[in-house]
Amino acid sequence: MKKYLVRRLLGLIPTLFIISIIVFSLTRVLPGDPAAVLAANEEGYIDAELRAAINERFGLNDSMIVQYGRWMKGVFTGDWGISIFSGVPVFSQIMERASFTIQLAVLAWVTAILIGVPVGVLSALKRNSITDMVATTFAVSGIALPNFWLGLMMIILFAVTLDWLPAGGYTPFSENPADWFKSMVMPTIVLGTALSAGIMRLMRSALLEVMGDDYVRTARAKGLGEPTVIWVHAVRNALLPVVTLITLQLGLLIGGTVVTETVFFLPGVGRFVVDAVIAKDFQVVQMGLLFLTLGVVIANLVADVLYTILDPRIQYE
Numbered sequence: 001m002k003k004y005l006v007r008r009l010l011g012l013i014p015t016l017f018i019i020s021i022i023v024f025s026l027t028r029v030l031p032g033d034p035a036a037v038l039a040a041n042e043e044g045y046i047d048a049e050l051r052a053a054i055n056e057r058f059g060l061n062d063s064m065i066v067q068y069g070r071w072m073k074g075v076f077t078g079d080w081g082i083s084i085f086s087g088v089p090v091f092s093q094i095m096e097r098a099s100f101t102i103q104l105a106v107l108a109w110v111t112a113i114l115i116g117v118p119v120g121v122l123s124a125l126k127r128n129s130i131t132d133m134v135a136t137t138f139a140v141s142g143i144a145l146p147n148f149w150l151g152l153m154m155i156i157l158f159a160v161t162l163d164w165l166p167a168g169g170y171t172p173f174s175e176n177p178a179d180w181f182k183s184m185v186m187p188t189i190v191l192g193t194a195l196s197a198g199i200m201r202l203m204r205s206a207l208l209e210v211m212g213d214d215y216v217r218t219a220r221a222k223g224l225g226e227p228t229v230i231w232v233h234a235v236r237n238a239l240l241p242v243v244t245l246i247t248l249q250l251g252l253l254i255g256g257t258v259v260t261e262t263v264f265f266l267p268g269v270g271r272f273v274v275d276a277v278i279a280k281d282f283q284v285v286q287m288g289l290l291f292l293t294l295g296v297v298i299a300n301l302v303a304d305v306l307y308t309i310l311d312p313r314i315q316y317e
Contacts, residue, residue: 005305008301008304009301012297012301015297016294016297019290019293019297020068020072020075020290021068023286023289023290023293024067024068024071024286026285026286026289027282027285027286027289028064028282036051054084058081058082058084058283071286075287075290078091079091080094080283080287081283081287082283083276083281083283083284084279084280084281084282084283085279085281086281090283090284090287091287093272093284094269094272094284094287094288094291096267097267097268097269097272098269098291100170100266100267100268100269101254101257101261101268101269101270102254103184104184104187104188104191104253104257104260104261104266104268105191105250105253105254105257105295106250107184107188107192108187108188108190108191108192108195108253109192109195109246109249109250109253111188111189111192111196112191112192112193112195112196112199112246112249113196113199113246115192115196115199115200116195116196116197116198116199116200116203117199117200117203117239117242119135119138119196119200119203120135120199120200120201120202120203120204120207120242121203121204121207121230121235122135123135123136123200123204124203124204124205124207124208124211125207125230127208135200135204136201138197138200139197139198139200139201140197141197142193142194142196142197142198143194143197143198143201145193145194147190147191147194147259147260147263148259148260148263150190150193151186151187151190151259151260151263151264152263154186154189154190155167155168155186155263155264158186159186165182165183165185165186166179166182166183167264168263168264168265168266169183169264169265169266170183170184170266170267171183186264187260187261187264187266190260190263191253191257191260195249195253198245198249199242199245199246199249202241202242202245203238203239203242206238206239206240206241206242207234207235207238209238210234210237210238211234213237215237216229216234243303244303246303247299247300247302247303248296248299248300248303249299250295250299250302251295251296251297251298251299251300252295252296252299253295254292254295254296254299257269257270258270258271258273258274262274269288269291269292270292272284272288273285273288273289273292276288
């Protein structure tokens with residue numbers, strides 16, 4: 001297991017290298033010139049000397065290879081550059097917003113698991129019943145409904161019509177736990193709904209597949225109770241494909257909260273990157289994108305490790 005982890009960690013190096021090149025290239029092909037935006041006055045006149053000074057300040061006159069090398073050095077040393085527009089170090093801005101994005105992603109992830117797995121198991125055990133039909137309808141609806149639409153509908157219902165929850169914004173838990181809970185309810189439900197639907201469908205199909213296997217029949221023949229047969233033997237093995245989906249979902253959540261954070265005006269990395277793209281702040285964009293993509297890469301590694309915990313028969317040579 002240790003050798004496998006070492007190999008996987010070493011294997012992440014070329015993956016992250018390719019990702020860094022893609023992220024760096026994307027920020028350089030964004031339309032517009034941030035130096036020109038900063039150097040322009042209210043009438044739109046661009047001061048050539050100021051523009052040249054800005055390009056020199058941020059090293060934009062250097063070759064792409066030099067810029068990339070300088071950026072990668074900063075990534076490993078913690079010098080992520082200075083935001084072109086705010087003048088604040090990018091590292092502190094990303095870390096400040098990353099705590100919220102991770103918080104929202106984990107809450108939605110846990111909610112999706114707590115709903116998706118039990119409902120999937122119940123749907124499989126009640127196959128072709130009304131319960132199964134209701135669960136299937138929920139799954140299809142959860143997958144089909146866009147996050148932005150569901151978010152807007154919840155705002156209209158719970159914030160505008162009923163006035164139960166705030167329409168947007170965020171209150172830290174340390175300031176007011178009650179207001180924190182209210183500010184997190186709708187975003188968590190919006191993100192967790194689609195995820196729980198996918199988990200439920202996969203859990204149902206995986207459990208139906210293993211229920212006919214020999215080890216399940218053997219467990220029943222030994223006189224084990226039905227709850228033990230289902231939860232200890234069947235569900236544990238049915239979770240193997242579900243684990244892949246669940247762990248990858250956490251990584252995708254960290255990188256996919258953009259729409260939800262924007263709809264609810266939340267201070268996360270996703271919304272921060274969107275604002276930076278609009279402002280052409282490439283220093284923020286490239287580090288924000290790199291941070292978000294790291295979530296998917298790490299989640300993929302965690303999925304492989306969890307396989308051996310759920311099924312010791314899996315061996316990594």
